[in-house]
Amino acid sequence: MTLLFALLGGLAVAIATAAAQTEEVDPYLGIPVGGGPIDAGPVPAGIDAIDAASCGACHEQHAREWAASAHRTAFTNAIFQAEFEPHRRPYCQRCHAPRGEPSAGVDCAVCHVRDGAVLNPTISGRAPHAGRVAPLDGTLACARCHDFAFESQPDLGLQRTVQEWVGSRHHDTPCQGCHMPRRGRARSHRFPGGLDPGLLEHAIRVEARAVSEGSRTRLTLTMSTDAAGHAVPTGDIFRRLEVTAWPVAAPARRERVQRWRRFRVDRAGWHEREDQRVPETGERTVEVILDGVADRVGYRVDLWRTSPLRARHRGWPLRDVRRRLRAGTVRVEPATRR
Numbered sequence: 481m482t483l484l485f486a487l488l489g490g491l492a493v494a495i496a497t498a499a500a501q502t503e504e505v506d507p508y509l510g511i512p513v514g515g516g517p518i519d520a521g522p523v524p525a526g527i528d529a530i531d532a533a534s535c536g537a538c539h540e541q542h543a544r545e546w547a548a549s550a551h552r553t554a555f556t557n558a559i560f561q562a563e564f565e566p567h568r569r570p571y572c573q574r575c576h577a578p579r580g581e582p583s584a585g586v587d588c589a590v591c592h593v594r595d596g597a598v599l600n601p602t603i604s605g606r607a608p609h610a611g612r613v614a615p616l617d618g619t620l621a622c623a624r625c626h627d628f629a630f631e632s633q634p635d636l637g638l639q640r641t642v643q644e645w646v647g648s649r650h651h652d653t654p655c656q657g658c659h660m661p662r663r664g665r666a667r668s669h670r671f672p673g674g675l676d677p678g679l680l681e682h683a684i685r686v687e688a689r690a691v692s693e694g695s696r697t698r699l700t701l702t703m704s705t706d707a708a709g710h711a712v713p714t715g716d717i718f719r720r721l722e723v724t725a726w727p728v729a730a731p732a733r734r735e736r737v738q739r740w741r742r743f744r745v746d747r748a749g750w751h752e753r754e755d756q757r758v759p760e761t762g763e764r765t766v767e768v769i770l771d772g773v774a775d776r777v778g779y780r781v782d783l784w785r786t787s788p789l790r791a792r793h794r795g796w797p798l799r800d801v802r803r804r805l806r807a808g809t810v811r812v813e814p815a816t817r818r
């Protein structure tokens with residue numbers, strides 16, 4: 481089967497994709513799982529248009545929250561543009577601006593409009609527009625973009641958030657349980673994520689231990705997920721953890737280590753060497769060695785959206801790329817003799 485579609489916006493290209501015969505189709509949205517351009521279909525009866533501003537004329541607060549969300553800026557934000565610009569591949573637009581108009585990003589109709597109906601888990605009967613019940617839950621409404629393989633390697637997950645969630649102890653809580661907090665009868669459309677201090681505050685648990693080893697001090701952090709329904713960090717492969725440690729008496733003597741999904745790239749493609757994130761179940765241990773003796777050691781665990789080097793090179797302000805996950809101090813235990 482060949483799918484032909486046109487992507488509008490600055491690119492104005494049409495590409496043909498030979499879809500695999502075994503292609504999995506989302507039963508509710510009728511689109512291939514794993515990303516693809518979205519045709520929302522005809523405008524539902526009862527309204528004039530399906531762009532966010534038109535929906536927002538009646539759903540003012542939803543529109544305001546969405547306008548401040550990462551979905552709104554999915555295509556226009558600087559970190560995406562830095563990766564997109566060199567190649568401008570239409571493939572990227574499938575998830576970052578799937579209805580063609582770059583500045584619209586992931587807009588209302590991407591999640592809510594198909595075949596002349598507004599989709600929602602419940603239909604009130606009070607809306608002027610035609611409606612149809614659809615769960616819009618994580619495995620369906622979110623998975624097509626938040627869980628997918630490398631374009632050239634269908635067996636290697638690039639983002640695995642939904643699979644991680646399925647394997648986590650929070651799998652009874654749908655994505656929106658944490659990412660669309662309730663406000664009255666409605667749910668927030670700001671979609672807080674990896675930059676939201678409230679969400680990050682309880683994302684992971686950390687147990688710290690520091691031991692003196694003669695002329696060195698060894699800090700060991702044992703980390704596990706707490707209020708995160710997937711690995712931390714989840715999502716994009718640029719995300720990483722950074723552990724910083726220092727003797728409390730000499731903060732300038734700090735050391736840093738970083739942990740992320742490490743890949744090797746060769747002519748055959750990408751290969752995952754090691755997944756060093758805090759896993760959705762179990763623990764991740766990270767050690768930092770400090771030269772010299774210390775009584776107390778301070779530590780901080782940060783989540784970076786991209787590599788610190790890249791952020792500095794591009795001039796991206798820290799507040800856009802780094803958030804603190806946890807911090808503390810720990811007393812150094814004397815060396816144990818064997």
Ligand code: HEC
Binds near residue numbers: 530534535538608609
């Ligand atoms: C002319 C006003 C108007 C426009 C335009 C409008 N809506 Fe609605 N919508 C409503 C009203 C009124 C309700 C019912 C709210 C309630 O239950 O109190 C509603 C309900 C909904 C619901 C909940 C399901 C239901 O049927 O009760 C969703 C989802 C929704 N709208 C999405 C959208 C989207 C997406 C757009 C743009 C494509 C849109 N609406 C455009 C007035 C509008």
Ligand code: HEC
Binds near residue numbers: 554622672673674675
């Ligand atoms: C059409 C594709 C698409 C769909 C469907 C989609 N998302 Fe997203 N989402 C994105 C993209 C792309 C971004 C990244 C924006 C950026 O930072 O460039 C994003 C960002 C987010 C973020 C913010 C991440 C951060 O660190 O700020 C959260 C949270 C999120 N999505 C949750 C969800 C949930 C929950 C659903 C299902 C109800 C969903 N998304 C459906 C494409 C999608």
Ligand code: HEC
Binds near residue numbers: 626642680711716
């Ligand atoms: C039990 C609560 C919980 C559930 C359920 C949950 N998340 Fe999260 N999510 C978090 C927390 C906490 C963070 C912040 C830590 C992090 O970034 O990993 C987060 C971060 C994210 C991010 C931003 C990652 C980054 O840093 O770039 C995305 C995207 C996301 N979640 C998507 C999803 C999707 C999609 C689902 C459903 C399949 C889901 N989440 C289910 C709690 C949850």
Ligand code: HEC
Binds near residue numbers: 551589617621660
């Ligand atoms: C990334 C997907 C996504 C986008 C984009 C999105 N919504 Fe929603 N919306 C949802 C989900 C999921 C629910 C259902 C939450 C639930 O009931 O579990 C929802 C629910 C609603 C509801 C019902 C009331 C409520 O808050 O539960 C309205 C109205 C609505 N959305 C309007 C909009 C409008 C207007 C826009 C654009 C400005 C928009 N949505 C963009 C996913 C999305």
Ligand code: HEC
Binds near residue numbers: 625639
């Ligand atoms: C199948 C859907 C999908 C496709 C295709 C896709 N992305 Fe993404 N991308 C996402 C989602 C979802 C996120 C947000 C996850 C998170 O917050 O960690 C994201 C995040 C990103 C980010 C991080 C943005 C930020 O704000 O930090 C960059 C950069 C990025 N994508 C680049 C690309 C490029 C370049 C392409 C094309 C080669 C591409 N993406 C194709 C779904 C997709």
